[in-house]
Amino acid sequence: MSSKATLSAEKQGAKPLVLTTIEAVRDYRAALTAQGKTLAFVPTMGALHEGHLSLMQLGAAKADAVICSIFVNPTQFGPNEDYSRYPRTWDSDLQKLADGHVHAVFAPDETVMYPEKNATTIQVSGLTSGLCGPIRPGHFDGVALVVTKLLNIVQPEIAIFGEKDFQQLQVIRQFVRDLNMNIEIVGAPTMRDAHGLAMSSRNAYLTADEYEIATSLNRILYKVADNFRKGVNASQLIDAAKAELIGIGFNAIDYVAICNADTLQPMEQYTGDKARVLAAVHLGKTRLIDNIAVL
Ligand code: AMP
Numbered sequence: 001m002s003s004k005a006t007l008s009a010e011k012q013g014a015k016p017l018v019l020t021t022i023e024a025v026r027d028y029r030a031a032l033t034a035q036g037k038t039l040a041f042v043p044t045m046g047a048l049h050e051g052h053l054s055l056m057q058l059g060a061a062k063a064d065a066v067i068c069s070i071f072v073n074p075t076q077f078g079p080n081e082d083y084s085r086y087p088r089t090w091d092s093d094l095q096k097l098a099d100g101h102v103h104a105v106f107a108p109d110e111t112v113m114y115p116e117k118n119a120t121t122i123q124v125s126g127l128t129s130g131l132c133g134p135i136r137p138g139h140f141d142g143v144a145l146v147v148t149k150l151l152n153i154v155q156p157e158i159a160i161f162g163e164k165d166f167q168q169l170q171v172i173r174q175f176v177r178d179l180n181m182n183i184e185i186v187g188a189p190t191m192r193d194a195h196g197l198a199m200s201s202r203n204a205y206l207t208a209d210e211y212e213i214a215t216s217l218n219r220i221l222y223k224v225a226d227n228f229r230k231g232v233n234a235s236q237l238i239d240a241a242k243a244e245l246i247g248i249g250f251n252a253i254d255y256v257a258i259c260n261a262d263t264l265q266p267m268e269q270y271t272g273d274k275a276r277v278l279a280a281v282h283l284g285k286t287r288l289i290d291n292i293a294v295l
Pocket of ligand 1: 054104189192198199
């Protein structure tokens with residue numbers, strides 16, 4: 001698609017342009033640059049919800065144009081994870097994007113993103129040593145690879161990621177800094193539903209009974225944060241939270257942790273430094289993650 005075609009399509013109305021090739025995205029970016037416009041980028045795996053849309057809205061407030069991507073990235077899923085059943089809802093995603101905030105959607109096939117097996121790995125140490133790192137081996141390598149590729153393709157001034165995936169956000173900040181990528185990484189607050197459950201594409205897996213149970217996760221994390229700030233030891237709070245989660249009906253707990261928000265290293269006592277309570281739990285066939293700040 002030529003730059004001219006891209007721009008005239010962009011002007012046509014609220015419906016976003018759908019770009020499926022790297023060349024089309026490069027043309028789109030070049031056309032914006034030629035107009036002196038800045039671009040914000042929101043990578044997603046689709047099955048869009050209000051959490052995703054809040055990121056796009058933030059992008060619209062920070063840049064002249066917003067592009068999102070919809071790509072279920074195979075390299076960040078483990079062999080026994082939910083890649084094949086991950087919700088793919090292209091038609092309703094496009095409808096949700098027709099609210100005017102998003103000008104273009106990059107929706108590549110797997111063959112566009114991975115035309116051959118990549119020989120390059122981007123591995124971030126330190127931040128990935130705990131939490132989801134050991135439980136999902138290779139996950140953050142897959143995230144780092146796909147986000148690097150997407151950032152190189154889109155070349156935005158700003159890229160926006162949710163605090164919902166807090167460890168992912170910190171990993172992305174780290175490799176963007178380490179690799180001198182000239183992109184501002186913006187973290188956006190977690191959008192929750194009326195019951196406080198963090199919105200997630202994976203919430204679609206929950207049965208009605210499981211949903212009831214799931215809503216207690218955020219309540220328990222807020223309680224942990226509150227008591228930690230009041231001086232209770234982390235280990236005591238974590239043990240109590242795990243027992244409560246299991247008592248309520250969660251099947252298994254990958255972790256409940258209290259960490260320094262920057263280093264993601266465990267904290268035992270509140271020191272006034274930025275702290276974060278993070279958890280990953282299993283409910284039926286669904287794995288849920290959530291985290292909140294200790295304020
Ligand atoms: P995903 O499609 O799950 O890969 O998410 C795409 C982006 O949306 C990531 O940066 C997520 O952190 C972010 N995101 C997911 N859920 C939420 C939420 N409830 N609130 C804010 N951002 C979110």
